[in-house]
Amino acid sequence: MITKEQVVHIAKLARLKLTEEEIVKFQKDFSSILDYFGILQSLDTKNVEPLTHSVAAENVEREDVEREADPAFSQELVDMAPSQDQGFLQVKEVFGNDK
Incomplete structure (x- = not known):
């Protein structure tokens, strides 16, 4: 069984704050x-062909076409942001060195 400490560690890596109830719930869920993975690992797969793709689908691509941005719409988006500076959105640091 996964430990509470492991759940807390996973939550920290995902930058999630969990309540004690959530920690217990995720401990059971994980x-x-x-x-379940243990059950899958115990299956006999000797005669099963390796499968790299479940369907034979290809990416559908389109040619990039440059188009003019609507300055009023762009400004409207910036104005809706909680924090901005000189027309740029300000967000909290995502990748920090917070050891």
């Missing part, structure tokens, strides 16, 4: 998921 343990169930890992138990």
Whole structure:
């Protein structure tokens, strides 16, 4: 069974703040998921062909076409942001060195 400390560590990596109730819930959920993987690992797959893609689909691509941005619409988007500076959106640091 996964430990509470492991759940807290995973939450920290995902930058999530969990309540004690959520930690207990995720501890049970993660343990169930890992138990399921244990069942899958015990299956005999000797005669199963490796599968790299489940369907034979290809990416559908289109040619990039440059188009003019509507300055009024762009400004409207910037104005809706909670924080901005000189027409740029300001966001909290995502990738920090917070050891």
